[in-house]
Amino acid sequence: MAIELLMPALSPTMTEGTLARWVKAEGEKVAIGDVLAEIETDKATMEVEAIEDGVLGRILVPEGTHEIAVNTPIAIMVSEGEAVPEAGAVKPKNSAPPAPVAQPATAPQGSAPASAPAATPVAPVGQPATGKRIVASPLAKRVASQKGLDLSRIKGTGPNGRIVRRDVDNAAAQSTAAPATAAAEAPASTSRTVPHSSMRKVIARRLSEAKSTIPHFYVSADVELDALLALRSQLNAASPDEGPDAFKLSVNDMLVKASAIALKRVPNVNASFTDQAMILHDNVDISIAVSIPDGLITPIVKHVDQKSLKQISQETKDLVKRARAGKLKPEEFQGGTFSISNMGMFGVRDFSAIINPPQAAILAIAAGKKQPVVKGNELAIATVMTVTLSVDHRVVDGAVAAEWLSAFRSVVESPLTLVL
Amino acid sequence: MSGTDFDIIIVGGGPGGYVAALRAAQLGLSAAVVEAKHLGGICLNWGCIPTKALLRASEINHLLHDLGTYGFSAEKVGFDFSKIVARSRAVSQQLSGGVAHLLKKAKVPVFEGFGKLDGVTGSKRKVLVTPEKGAPVTLTAKHVILATGARARVLPGLEPDGKLIWSYREALVPDALPRRLLVIGSGAIGSEFASFYRNMGSEVTLVEVAPRILPVEDEEISALARKAFEKQGMRVLTSAKVGPLRKSDTDVTVPVEVNGKTEEFTVDRVISAVGIVGNVEKIGLEGTKIKTDRTHVVTDALCRTGEPGVYAIGDLAGAPWLAHKASHEAVMCVDAIAGKQVHPIDITKIPGCTYCRPQIASVGYTEARAKEAGYKVRVGKFPLLANGKALAMGEPDGLVKTVFDAQTGELLGAHMIGAEVTEMIQGYVIARTGELTEAELAETIFPHPTISESMHEAVLAAYDGALHF
Numbered sequence: 070m071a072i073e074l075l076m077p078a079l080s081p082t083m084t085e086g087t088l089a090r091w092v093k094a095e096g097e098k099v100a101i102g103d104v105l106a107e108i109e110t111d112k113a114t115m116e117v118e119a120i121e122d123g124v125l126g127r128i129l130v131p132e133g134t135h136e137i138a139v140n141t142p143i144a145i146m147v148s149e150g151e152a153v154p155e156a157g158a159v160k161p162k163n164s165a166p167p168a169p170v171a172q173p174a175t176a177p178q179g180s181a182p183a184s185a186p187a188a189t190p191v192a193p194v195g196q197p198a199t200g201k202r203i204v205a206s207p208l209a210k211r212v213a214s215q216k217g218l219d220l221s222r223i224k225g226t227g228p229n230g231r232i233v234r235r236d237v238d239n240a241a242a243q244s245t246a247a248p249a250t251a252a253a254e255a256p257a258s259t260s261r262t263v264p265h266s267s268m269r270k271v272i273a274r275r276l277s278e279a280k281s282t283i284p285h286f287y288v289s290a291d292v293e294l295d296a297l298l299a300l301r302s303q304l305n306a307a308s309p310d311e312g313p314d315a316f317k318l319s320v321n322d323m324l325v326k327a328s329a330i331a332l333k334r335v336p337n338v339n340a341s342f343t344d345q346a347m348i349l350h351d352n353v354d355i356s357i358a359v360s361i362p363d364g365l366i367t368p369i370v371k372h373v374d375q376k377s378l379k380q381i382s383q384e385t386k387d388l389v390k391r392a393r394a395g396k397l398k399p400e401e402f403q404g405g406t407f408s409i410s411n412m413g414m415f416g417v418r419d420f421s422a423i424i425n426p427p428q429a430a431i432l433a434i435a436a437g438k439k440q441p442v443v444k445g446n447e448l449a450i451a452t453v454m455t456v457t458l459s460v461d462h463r464v465v466d467g468a469v470a471a472e473w474l475s476a477f478r479s480v481v482e483s484p485l486t487l488v489l
Numbered sequence: 490m491s492g493t494d495f496d497i498i499i500v501g502g503g504p505g506g507y508v509a510a511l512r513a514a515q516l517g518l519s520a521a522v523v524e525a526k527h528l529g530g531i532c533l534n535w536g537c538i539p540t541k542a543l544l545r546a547s548e549i550n551h552l553l554h555d556l557g558t559y560g561f562s563a564e565k566v567g568f569d570f571s572k573i574v575a576r577s578r579a580v581s582q583q584l585s586g587g588v589a590h591l592l593k594k595a596k597v598p599v600f601e602g603f604g605k606l607d608g609v610t611g612s613k614r615k616v617l618v619t620p621e622k623g624a625p626v627t628l629t630a631k632h633v634i635l636a637t638g639a640r641a642r643v644l645p646g647l648e649p650d651g652k653l654i655w656s657y658r659e660a661l662v663p664d665a666l667p668r669r670l671l672v673i674g675s676g677a678i679g680s681e682f683a684s685f686y687r688n689m690g691s692e693v694t695l696v697e698v699a700p701r702i703l704p705v706e707d708e709e710i711s712a713l714a715r716k717a718f719e720k721q722g723m724r725v726l727t728s729a730k731v732g733p734l735r736k737s738d739t740d741v742t743v744p745v746e747v748n749g750k751t752e753e754f755t756v757d758r759v760i761s762a763v764g765i766v767g768n769v770e771k772i773g774l775e776g777t778k779i780k781t782d783r784t785h786v787v788t789d790a791l792c793r794t795g796e797p798g799v800y801a802i803g804d805l806a807g808a809p810w811l812a813h814k815a816s817h818e819a820v821m822c823v824d825a826i827a828g829k830q831v832h833p834i835d836i837t838k839i840p841g842c843t844y845c846r847p848q849i850a851s852v853g854y855t856e857a858r859a860k861e862a863g864y865k866v867r868v869g870k871f872p873l874l875a876n877g878k879a880l881a882m883g884e885p886d887g888l889v890k891t892v893f894d895a896q897t898g899e900l901l902g903a904h905m906i907g908a909e910v911t912e913m914i915q916g917y918v919i920a921r922t923g924e925l926t927e928a929e930l931a932e933t934i935f936p937h938p939t940i941s942e943s944m945h946e947a948v949l950a951a952y953d954g955a956l957h958f
Binding site for chain 1: 832896897898899923924925926928929
């Protein structure tokens with residue numbers, strides 16, 4: 070029986086996506102689990118798998134199409150030998166969900182803690198589209214996308230309210246007219262308009278929301294790294310030269326683990342604020358900020374407290390590599406209970422980060438530098454880095470933050486705990 | 490409401506006026522048409538339609554003289570010129586009668602006579618209708634749409650005399666085929682008459698003051714038209730100035746100066762086709778707030794004049810002087826009166842057609858005007874020589890040219906010359922109106938074999954993807 074494949078919601082917040090590539094061609098036989106297509110969301114590229122055997126009868130949405138609303142029919146599947154009916158003549162049916170592992174571990178938006186992804190209601194794939202269909206001319210769509218304008222915010226004045234080119238031009242004129250002062254600073258001829266990528270839009274939205282709704286406060290401390298660096302050399306020296314067991318721990322891997330231990334010791338920081346209650350997470354899932362060409366993404370190392378440095382190191386490497394290739398699955402970057410942003414490699418002295426909601430804290434790690442320190446009554450040289458914890462004051466009070474920082478420092482400065 | 494009071498009075502029964510009346514009736518408004526002479530206006534009676542009937546005859550004449558190409562032979566091929574003209578008149582009459590029928594069916598009364606604005610009474614406007622015979626009648630309405638059209642421009646020294654010097658009117662009802670003809674002006678009207686008479690067998694000289702014929706068309710199209718005309722044996726002079734005419738009883742001598750050199754042409758008839766002027770006189774504009782600019786009424790984008798409740802549409806409201814522009818404005822104007830949401834006309838979405846042989850059709854920006862407007866363009870061209878249907882028809886001369894905005898893929902303009910192009914241009918007009926980009930056009934499946942395939946290829950060519958050239 071012919072079924073229509075619908076654009077899947079690959080994450081709870083996904084409303085539209087890009088059909089990056091058809092892996093199967095029209096008329097090609099497919100078996101359960103075969104990858105049919107790759108879908109790009111705001112943060113990642115996901116694979117859509119077949120949920121039953123059959124033939125990919127007709128592709129309704131060509132690859133490279135942007136802004137396909139969730140639940141839009143994208144293809145028709147038929148049984149072998151069956152004629153392909155017209156689009157629309159087929160009862161829509163749920164498209165294949167993403168890879169079976171892709172039960173999105175949603176960020177705890179409200180009540181469900183991230184530690185219990187199974188209990189989190191996942192936006193059901195195939196439920197009626199909630200977004201209103203945007204009626205716009207092809208030219209209006211293209212110009213809007215070139216100018217980085219959101220068509221859903223533009224009022225159409227064409228036939229039956231269709232958005233036409235002039236509506237987009239008017240909207241663009243209005244949006245450029247607003248920041249008149251900014252425009253005045255630089256001669257117009259030397260500025261360029263770079264349309265927002267969907268990732269840039271998400272970054273803008275989430276960080277504005279975080280910074281404007283979360284009462285941030287910041288606690289900084291200087292931490293000596295020499296003991297940790299010495300331990301790292303020793304451990305790395307123990308790695309086989311090559312082969313699957315080879316590893317090379319980074320300072321960051323060790324700081325991730327140190328954070329996890331501190332979170333276990335001061336569990337109130339491993340929390341989320343909701344209007345009704347404070348959520349205390351059992352899992353220690355740490356989001357690591359990774360810069361990628363068009364923005365940043367936070368892949369998550371899960372259960373860090375239960376993993377060895379080697380495991381953390383290998384997992385992080387894999388996550389970062391796939392993040393840069395745009396190949397993370399939503400549950401690999403959505404969720405997490407705590408974040409780390411490390412700018413040590415850029416030599417920064419200190420900085421403070423914006424909390425990644427609904428988490429309660431993020432640790433900003435600056436560069437470690439040799440500098441004079443006073444030990445007892447003596448001057449000595451130590452490698453010191455400044456770390457700054459940004460905290461959601463609704464969840465974590467100042468004393469708790471200080472306590473966490475102190476725990477973190479003691480782990481870093483007496484690092485044997487890391488290998489226990 | 491009496492028999493003389495209406496929601497809308499329309500002065501002029503051409504393709505602007507009668508369409509406005511039909512639309513008003515459709516929307517439940519009471520409307521009346523005031524027409525001095527012919528329902529259907531110039532278009533039906535002295536323009537678009539009768540010329541097409543004549544051009545059909547000249548096309549047949551051309552084919553009859555080209556029968557060998559298709560393997561035919563015939564003897565004593567000939568024509569009765571008066572019958573050709575009579576057929577053209579019959580077609581016009583049939584259509585004019587059709588308009589009368591449509592208006593009757595829509596219960597729109599037609600007042601025969603010359604209409605003019607005649608002040609106000611209360612909240613209503615008065616229109617005075619003066620019939621050729623009988624007493625004037627005063628009609629009243631809240632809204633008056635002026636649709637009085639236009640007529641041939643008369644240049645000093647080139648005044649039509651009804652005998653040797655013709656305007657389009659005389660040129661449509663000749664008593665005999667002139668042996669030697671000089672056409673002044675190579676716009677749509679001049680080029681069509683030049684083509685008709687040349688294909689009927691007259692010796693034709695086409696004179697244009699601009700550097701190229703069909704000056705509003707794309708330069709390449711103009712050049713191809715000239716080449717085709719010259720191949721048909723027409724003499725074409727551009728950048729040419731016409732000096733004082735010397736008339737005898739039976740012929741006219743016309744000095745024409747090109748590049749400082751003057752050549753004299755002695756011809757049997759001269760057609761003056763040097764543009765048209767709006768009929769702004771005697772329609773009661775004096776003393777009102779209605780402004781005129783040269784010979785057309787100034788309106789806003791929704792055809793409103795300076796006087797509330799008075800509108801001007803069609804040729805009276807200015808260029809482009811095209812029946813389909815008048816009809817579209819008519820519907821827009823009445824819809825606005827009825828309180829419907831309307832969209833002002835974008836003249837770059839109005840197609841233009843010239844029915845000479847080969848035909849010419851275009852919409853939107855020429856390549857040169859697109860560049861002037863600051864667009865970075867992608868241009869696609871496809872010659873009909875590479876189109877199977879054109880070859881099969883024996884009509885291999887022609888070109889389809891597209892102009893795209895390189896930035897957005899907007900189809901800025903399209904320009905065609907060749908067989909049947911006037912029937913095809915609407916495809917590009919739909920693309921422009923629907924704001925399709927090169928992507929949708931490229932994805933459209935054109936039927937094979939048709940000349941329209943060259944429209945597809947011209948789109949592909951703009952993106953370096955033409956398959957058959």
